Amino acid sequence: MEILDIFASAGLWAAVLRIATPLIFGTLGALLCERSGVLNLGIEGIMTFGAMAGWLAVYNGADLWMGLLVAALCGALFGLLHAALTVTLGLSQHVTGLGITLFASSLSYFLFRLIVPIKGTPPTIVPFQPIDIPGLSDLPFVGPALFTQTAPTYLAIALAVVLGYVLFFTPLGLAVRMTGENPHAAEAQGVNPITVRYGAIMAGSALMGVGGAFLTLSAFNSFFPTMIQGRGWVCIALVVFSSWRPSRALLGALLFALFDAYQLRLQTAVGKAVPYQLFLMVPYIMSIVALVVMARRARVPQALMQAYRRGER
Amino acid sequence: MAILKSMTRRSVLASGAALGAGLAVTLSGTRAVLADTPLKVAGIHASPVENAWNSRLHEALLAAAKDGVIEYEFSEGVSGTDYPRAMREYAEKGVDLIVGESYAVEREARQVAKDYPDVAFLMGSSGEASGDNFGVFGTWNFDGAYLAGMLAGKMTKTNVVGSVGAIPIPEVNLLINAFNAGVHEVNPECKTLVSFIGTFFDPPKAREAGLAEIDAGADILFGERIGTADAAKERGIKAVGSLIDYTDRYPDTVFANAMWYFRPILDAAVADVKAGKPVGKIYTAYGLMKDGGSDIVYTKGVAPKEAEEAMEKRRAEIKAGTFEVPRDMSEPK
Numbered sequence: 001m002e003i004l005d006i007f008a009s010a011g012l013w014a015a016v017l018r019i020a021t022p023l024i025f026g027t028l029g030a031l032l033c034e035r036s037g038v039l040n041l042g043i044e045g046i047m048t049f050g051a052m053a054g055w056l057a058v059y060n061g062a063d064l065w066m067g068l069l070v071a072a073l074c075g076a077l078f079g080l081l082h083a084a085l086t087v088t089l090g091l092s093q094h095v096t097g098l099g100i101t102l103f104a105s106s107l108s109y110f111l112f113r114l115i116v117p118i119k120g121t122p123p124t125i126v127p128f129q130p131i132d133i134p135g136l137s138d139l140p141f142v143g144p145a146l147f148t149q150t151a152p153t154y155l156a157i158a159l160a161v162v163l164g165y166v167l168f169f170t171p172l173g174l175a176v177r178m179t180g181e182n183p184h185a186a187e188a189q190g191v192n193p194i195t196v197r198y199g200a201i202m203a204g205s206a207l208m209g210v211g212g213a214f215l216t217l218s219a220f221n222s223f224f225p226t227m228i229q230g231r232g233w234v235c236i237a238l239v240v241f242s243s244w245r246p247s248r249a250l251l252g253a254l255l256f257a258l259f260d261a262y263q264l265r266l267q268t269a270v271g272k273a274v275p276y277q278l279f280l281m282v283p284y285i286m287s288i289v290a291l292v293v294m295a296r297r298a299r300v301p302q303a304l305m306q307a308y309r310r311g312e313r
Numbered sequence: 314m315a316i317l318k319s320m321t322r323r324s325v326l327a328s329g330a331a332l333g334a335g336l337a338v339t340l341s342g343t344r345a346v347l348a349d350t351p352l353k354v355a356g357i358h359a360s361p362v363e364n365a366w367n368s369r370l371h372e373a374l375l376a377a378a379k380d381g382v383i384e385y386e387f388s389e390g391v392s393g394t395d396y397p398r399a400m401r402e403y404a405e406k407g408v409d410l411i412v413g414e415s416y417a418v419e420r421e422a423r424q425v426a427k428d429y430p431d432v433a434f435l436m437g438s439s440g441e442a443s444g445d446n447f448g449v450f451g452t453w454n455f456d457g458a459y460l461a462g463m464l465a466g467k468m469t470k471t472n473v474v475g476s477v478g479a480i481p482i483p484e485v486n487l488l489i490n491a492f493n494a495g496v497h498e499v500n501p502e503c504k505t506l507v508s509f510i511g512t513f514f515d516p517p518k519a520r521e522a523g524l525a526e527i528d529a530g531a532d533i534l535f536g537e538r539i540g541t542a543d544a545a546k547e548r549g550i551k552a553v554g555s556l557i558d559y560t561d562r563y564p565d566t567v568f569a570n571a572m573w574y575f576r577p578i579l580d581a582a583v584a585d586v587k588a589g590k591p592v593g594k595i596y597t598a599y600g601l602m603k604d605g606g607s608d609i610v611y612t613k614g615v616a617p618k619e620a621e622e623a624m625e626k627r628r629a630e631i632k633a634g635t636f637e638v639p640r641d642m643s644e645p646k
Contacts (some may be wrong), residue, residue, distance in 0.1 A: 121365065
């Protein structure tokens with residue numbers, strides 16, 4: 001009946017990709033940080049700042065891609081701050097991350113208020129438009145389901161592949177993973193764990209910034225200071241779900257988005273019989289279930305959340 | 314912003330001039346409220362003032378300040394944990410009236426009001442008024458929603474209209490139920506879809522909910538939340554807005570809005586404070602259509618002529634008090 005028919009609608013699958021995109025960026029970013037041994041709970045705030053900075057750049061006349069770049073650079077700056085505090089100073093990664101989330105969220109609100117005049121509703125930009133891929137977008141069902149996305153969505157999927165390749169098939173990736181497993185051994189091999197961690201955190205935070213910017217440059221066309229709405233925390237959970245593997249991170253983000261897109265459609269299909277709160281819970285419950293199943297085989301980077309101090313035993 | 318700045322400058326000048334005369338009075342702690350001096354009003358907004366609901370309050374307060382009725386200062390984005398602190402700070406500062414929202418802090422806000430009996434409070438609330446100085450108001454713009462529904466019911470070709478709401482609190486339910494009732498008055502066979510996004514500020518999610526309803530066949534969307542009309546725009550269908558006029562933001566998409574105006578409620582409370590009357594009452598009724606607090610704003614010629622005429626007839630009846638839009642606070646299905 002209707003409940004299953006939803007899966008046969010192209011609209012559902014198009015929505016899955018749209019909803020998943022910010023999560024893919026965010027999860028890959030958090031994954032990269034954690035692979036080097038540093039938990040980055042600044043993600044929620046960095047996404048907020050990325051959403052604001054990217055939007056603001058475009059609002060002031062920049063190209064949409066330039067907006068994404070600005071968001072990435074701002075993310076990297078917060079990553080630099082996080083790295084300075086957790087890597088150089090070796091402070092608690094939990095506390096620092098939460099501090100950065102609070103700082104970045106408030107700073108985005110503050111800057112937005114300083115720069116953009118108060119209006120009835122916030123001003124808009126022209127966001128990314130779905131791109132038409134000749135041949136593919138016209139295919140029956142598959143076309144509207146998978147090939148009517150905006151460019152950043154394809155970028156997110158490509159990045160998952162690239163990150164997987166870099167982490168597992170290049171010397172650079174090996175250095176990152178080694179630093180996350182055993183920084184002392186890495187140092188003994190001539191890899192500088194401090195540099196690697198700085199790099200991984202900054203690159204990962206840049207991805208988080210882009211994830212936030214997707215919300216203001218593609219999913220919507222205005223910035224609201226509270227619009228990230230916990231998406232960053234979902235990404236942190238998805239990293240565990242993925243067992244720190246980019247391919248599974250992609251899968252996890254798509255799965256979460258599937259449940260979310262599905263519940264929105266369930267509400268209208270069988271909303272009369274079941275309280276809507278149950279539907280809203282679905283993606284989160286399914287994530288917890290998936291976490292329980294996946295976490296059994298999860299391989300946590302051994303040095304995660306351990307500060308590296310040279311010469312320390 | 315410009316208005317606010319000039320207002321502040323003016324108030325600085327005024328207070329400078331009045332300093333000598335007023336100092337003794339202020340210091341002795343008695344707050345003499347004269348009928349012709351502007352009331353000192355503080356607005357405490359839990360969300361940014363761009364948020365649709367807060368923008369209604371903010372706009373009305375700015376307008377009142379411009380008219381010289383009040384002096385207005387405000388804080389925005391005040392979180393629930395900080396809200397009572399902000400209330401106390403303004404109360405200590407000696408404002409006459411604090412306007413805000415106590416949805417997340419119903420108990421604490423009433424406690425603050427009890428601690429400052431000389432200050433009047435006018436709060437958006439789902440609860441009751443309390444004491445002599447804690448007045449409340451609801452946001453009842455459902456008359457406009459009903460009228461917009463009457464247009465939508467005649468416009469739909471698929472015979473399906475959809476609504477996207479935040480969370481089914483009484484005010485949201487009233488609104489969506491009224492919209493659906495309006496649709497059904499003119500088109501009893503029409504199917505009405507409802508979805509909730511479970512949060513107040515997530516425009517991308519409201520857009521997704523709107524797209525889901527369009528996929529389910531809806532060809533008119535009622536957006537209780539911003540973001541819904543973006544879905545309608547994307548798919549080239551029509552949408553109805555709520556609280557503010559979204560027509561400029563979505564020119565070819567939004568054709569009607571269930572407007573809400575805060576000014577009548579504010580004016581009533583300001584008048585009570587100036588007259589020295591207790592404000593511990595429910596001001597919601599001033600926000601109804603009869604008193605100019607709610608209305609429909611629509612683009613003529615989008616809906617069929619007969620539909621507009623039937624709607625205008627109802628509008629006149631509501632204003633005259635001969636027709637009452639059903640008030641249904643149950644969760645819409």
